[in-house]
Amino acid sequence: METSTQSKFSLHTWGANSYGQLGQGHEEDQLHPGLSDTSPIQSKALRSVSGGGGHTMVITEDAEVFVCGQNHKGQLGLGHNEDISSFQLCHRLGQRVTEVACGWDFTVLLTGCGLVLTCGSNAFGQLGVGQTVTHSLDPLVVESLKEPMASVAAGLRHSLASSVSGQVYQWGRGLSSHAKRALSPHPVPLYLNSPVPSLVPGLDQKTSHKVAAGSMHCVCLTGDGDLFLWGSNKHGQLTSSEPFVLSPALMKRSLLGGEKVINVWSGWTHLVAQTESGRVFTWGRGDYGQLGQPTSASLDQDQKSGGPSAGDGNQRVCLPAEVEALRGATQIACGSEHNLAIVGGSLVSWGWNEHGMCGDGSETNVLQPQLVSGLKPLLIGCGAGHSMAVCTEMTDSSQNSAKIPLQ
Template sequence: RDPCRVRQGANSYGQLAQGHVEDLSEPRLPDAAALKDGALRSLSGGGGHTAAVTENGELFVCGQNHRGQLGLGHNADLSTLQLCHSLNQRVTKVVCGWDFTLLLNDCGRILACGSNAYGQLGVGQHITHSADLLVIESLEEPVVSVAAGLRHSLAVTDSGCVYQWGRGLFSHAKRALSPRSVPSHLSSPVPSLVPGLDQKTSRMVTAGLAHCVCLTGDGDLFLWGSNKRGQLTATEPFLSSPTLVKRSLLGNEKVINVWSGWTHIVAQTESGRVFTWGRGDYGQLGRQASTSQNSKWPSTDPSGEGRNQEACLPAEVKVLRGATQIACGSEHNLAIVDGCLLSWGWNEHGMCGDGSQSDVFQPQLVSGLSPLLIGCGAGHSMAMCAAKN
């Protein structure tokens, strides 16, 4: 069966590859003739753009391109998928920040394009944005994992070291740490070694709006950055260095995979259990918070905004147990469980695919699809599905 690809959600810049800019609240096949019958290996979306990598290492892009985030050498938006012809190397992974894109090639080098207003491309401060793909030269060791937050980036090298760049966390850190100085890894325009992980061998990273997540080879989870929504399972408003999440909060099990939205985190343990925590008012945690749970967390965060006490603590979403894939948008999520596609969370633009714009508070089935690969943008969703016979 040949794979098909579907899109739903926000489409203001053509990021759904439909040839128009109208939102879609139900899954629909894109105008993707350029892809032919090629299978995909990586899907990602940003604030208004989409990127897909095929099994043979080609990059296809569409959507918003005002900062050159499509890597096509120009700044015109596209409402259909287009091959990046200038790419002369095989790509294995793509991740999208708000208005920038990072690619990992099969040699472990990172290529970057789009906005560099916050140093998020990792190429120094002399470039404000680039429509051409730039190699992050200062990362000489091969990279095995790469992540893009709203305005900051992370990478893990082959030896297990973690690097961070971009000033997306700087203002949060400055407010929380004053009068102390902000550590260099939180404000660097080039990759800076993250301290506090030197005794660990890191395996993968992911990132949120203003926080960072690292998973080690031992199955330990480390978090740092903004804790405004309790996403770091801590009481401090900001953590400047990686802080271990106690295994007792995650069923006393090792973590094998982790994903992040803007202000919430999803983790899967070795037995297949899936835990969520952080911001949950759009339903992005996939669970109704229990009012009977005893919580030691403060009821308000330092900004004075209300913080759901229970949401700060990881809790299992049982319907997601055994999920083979999970993807997080800014405030919504997709998962593949038992070959079925589930969605939940923020749904203002219809990105949960149920035909409505009402937020979804528990994972629900997106009917009629057999998903093979999933991905999310800030407000849109993508899936490669098995075609019906």
């Protein structure tokens, strides 16, 4: 997503803050959006904001990275393992960074020249640097990726990258236990159980445009506007009747109104996709309201014939349903079980709200998209249990010139 702010901005954060991931200089959860201390970032234009289990990453337009939050495994890439509650420049990168993906306790960074850097926990091989490293306080180059990468993604304990040539690579053992149970007595394929990047089969005739990751599933959006899904299907998020989808499976366009997909996002167990006409569909786990659909349409509450979810036995199949309130959204972000979107210039939130990450002052789950009042968002991002919005007080003329294209 090529979106950036103008130089005058304010960063609002809210939700879980046990490690200072809100960048507000303290460690108290916030039920309402509050101002982060952005003085270290000064007046730099921002490119993206994103978060992991307990850390936050901000990329500026000149490709610098500012970080805060949990750092016990070195996921902030600062060369130490102390948590910090105010943003600091990650000066140890030595590279211009254009994209970042935050896992639970690790980070994957993509540089302007297509290199992939990783830091944090490597307990499951999620850094892609082999098994001898347990964790890294400094960003490491994933040297076995021999061609430039164009997109990266981080799940709970696994990572993905797609190359400029359209190939998809996967590493980390986060899916291997589920795969082993599903495939027994057959062995688990290398790409589901490797501490270094392994080519994902089944996508050879496709050109990957973007990769995304859930806690234990994987997503590939192709340049043709198709979605391929694989991994754990415990909550029906892969639109299959199988408990585990071994290799990339094409999702039928008919499930999305017959349209091409232009963007896709993933929470831990749910997915959100936007089609070429601007329609937004959600599917997967819905018991926290993270699908943004009426209560009667959630996965765990509606098994009626013709509803958005159906299935026999223990394995349910969740079919995508459109969330009309999100049609035309210009940005969407997924946390673990909550979401943010910009629709018509306004910020909306929905889903899990135990730590106040929906920003409505309560800790009650939000079942359908609701307005987060008082903010004029330019950029949005989510961590597992916290939310971020870069906002500005703009005049009408400056608002028209801000770089906020539709995806």
